[in-house]
Amino acid sequence: MSVAEQKKTRIIILGGGFAGLHAAIHLDDTLARDPDVEITLVNRDNFFLFTPMLHEVAASDLDLTNIVNPVRKLLKRISFFAGEVESINLERKLVTVSHGFDHHHHELPYDHLVIGLGSITNFFNLPGLEQRALTMKSLGDAIHLRNRLIAHLEEADTECSAALRRPLLTFVVAGGGFAGVETIAGINDFIREAVHFYINLREDMLRVVLVHPGNVILPELGEKLGRYTEKKLAERGVEILLNTCVIGLTDSGVQLSTGEQIESKALIWTAGTSPNPVLDSLPCVKERGRLKVDEMLRLPDWPGVWALGDCALVPDHKTGQFHPPTAQHALREGKTLAKNLIANVRGGTLKPFSFSTIGQLAAIGRRTGVANIFGINFSGFIAWWMWRTIYLSKLPRFEKKLRVALDWTLDLLFTKDLVQFQTFRAPTISHADEGESNSSLSTSGVTAEGALESVS
CATH class of the missing domain: 3.50.50.100 (FAD/NAD(P)-binding domain)
Structure with missing residues (x-):
């Protein structure tokens, strides 16, 4: 690593949901222009999923690609790392990410860490x-x-x-x-x-x-x-x-x-969600698995560490409670955190997050x-x-x-599509007399993780 690279302020954002992505978008237009700052967004998928419209894909109202946006088309200056967050070491300021077909590990050092890892489905250990x-x-x-x-x-x-x-x-x-x-x-x-x-x-x-x-x-x-x-x-x-x-x-x-x-x-x-299990091992204050932050979205006792979105408990000074984990709160938390991060790096004044549900x-x-x-x-x-x-x-x-508006217009005119997308590799067909083989691949139903699997 060169001396110039060592002097750079390294910022890592974990999670590309509403909170993490909107923090990245705001930083992309501001702090990312600074040559002395290096910002990286880490997310499992290389796209942002607009979850409010997810049920319309299941109901065949919208094409599956129309509610996702490639992260690389949303961010011009911020680096993107497609990988799975395996662990966070707050003491060493290191994030371990698995990546690639063989799931090899990378260690990413940081000066500032933004945790926006969202939530997972909670089955409450109910049988089956x-x-x-x-x-x-x-x-x-x-x-x-x-x-x-x-x-x-x-x-x-x-x-x-x-x-x-x-x-x-x-x-x-x-x-x-x-x-x-x-x-x-x-x-x-x-x-x-x-x-x-x-x-x-x-x-x-x-x-x-x-x-x-x-x-x-x-x-x-x-x-x-x-x-x-x-x-x-x-x-x-x-x-x-x-x-x-x-x-x-x-x-x-x-x-x-x-x-x-x-x-x-x-x-x-x-019927239930819970915070990302990666957070379980973090030595910081949590409640029901969610990280407790202050009004500035900082993690107490861990300078340079921030959290937002579904995985964070953000205090609401107006009610004395916590802000709900909704998309409208998450995207505004992202913008507030980005502004506070800029203020922290440049020596400005931080402002508390405040928002009332519209x-x-x-x-x-x-x-x-x-x-x-x-x-x-x-x-x-x-x-x-x-x-x-x-x-x-x-x-x-x-x-x-x-594209979504066009899908909705067509939905008014025509019946819903009944095509059953399947993703599988067909068996190789041997052509003995020709001395060659042929195989086909259907990829219409590639999953959110980008893996090939049967989804029928």
């Missing part, structure tokens, strides 16, 4: 869930779910036994928050439209069930909008089981806290939505239009905005 349940956290999850829905319809269409067909046509979503409601609304619309293309199936054979532990779904929006959502989903054929928990999943079905069992081959789990929205299917904006409730078409308008405006890059 981790092995059998579907999830909705990544692009691969959405592709896998869409393929499973189609696979179930395909198998059920040729299944002679009603007893075997029933669990194939029963779909259960656990969790009545935003992710669960938007997921079940989307897949319900999808399969009820798709079933008409299967000559041996009827819509009345479908069963779609939402299981929620509380007494109203979408509790964040209040009881009125929650009841409205329940009514609309019920009108569209969704069964809603309130005050009920999923307690297990077996080959025969979904086990409920009421003692009942739903015969189903598809459980979509959206509102929350949910799309509940068939051009219907619910929203609470500045304390005012909206429902129906106007809320659905607000959902699309607001989130489209937040999607990075004009190209992606245009």
Whole structure:
């Protein structure tokens, strides 16, 4: 390492979600211009996933590539490292990252570390869930779910036994928050439209069930909008089981806290998340696995270490509580952290993070939505239009905005696509008389991790 490189201030950002990426974008236009500063963003995927639209990929409303943005097209001056964060050594100021096909390790030294590693799905050690349940956290999850829905319809269409067909046509979503409601609304619309293309199936054979532990779904929006959502989903054929928990999943079905069992081959789990397990070994103050930071987004007792997003507990001086782990908070935390990092490097004054929720929205299917904006409730078409308008405006890059808008326009004119993407290597075919071999590769369903796997 040269003397010039040793003098550089090294900043590493871990995580390319809403929080980490927006911190990087702001630094890319400011501090990254300084030749004495070296900034690196580390993320497992080489893209930013716009998660609010994830359920629309699963429901075949949007093309899978239209809700992701290549990180390298978003950042001009910041270096990008595609890899998995394996460990963080705060004492030595080193981050270990695995990378490449052979998962070899790199050690990245830093002067400032920004931790924005997000969250993972939490199955709460319930039997059978981790092995059998579907999830909705990544692009691969959405592709896998869409393929499973189609696979179930395909198998059920040729299944002679009603007893075997029933669990194939029963779909259960656990969790009545935003992710669960938007997921079940989307897949319900999808399969009820798709079933008409299967000559041996009827819509009345479908069963779609939402299981929620509380007494109203979408509790964040209040009881009125929650009841409205329940009514609309019920009108569209969704069964809603309130005050009920999923307690297990077996080959025969979904086990409920009421003692009942739903015969189903598809459980979509959206009922819990937990912080990235990489944080478990860090010798710093945590609560329920999340890093406690001060109002400046700094980690106490560890100078030069910052945290934000889902993995951080950010104090709200207005309420005395903590800011919720939402996308609108995360992107603003990213901007505030970037400004404070600049101030720290250049000797300026740091400012506390402060933000009040503007509102929350949910799309509940068939051009219907619910929203609470500045304390005012909206429902129906106007809320659905607000959902699309607001989130489209937040999607990075004009190209992606245009592609999504075109997808939505085409969705108004045509039925949903039923192509089942599969990713596999076909067996090599030997041509003995020609002395050559041939193989084919289908890559339509590459997962979020970029690995080739069967997602049917």
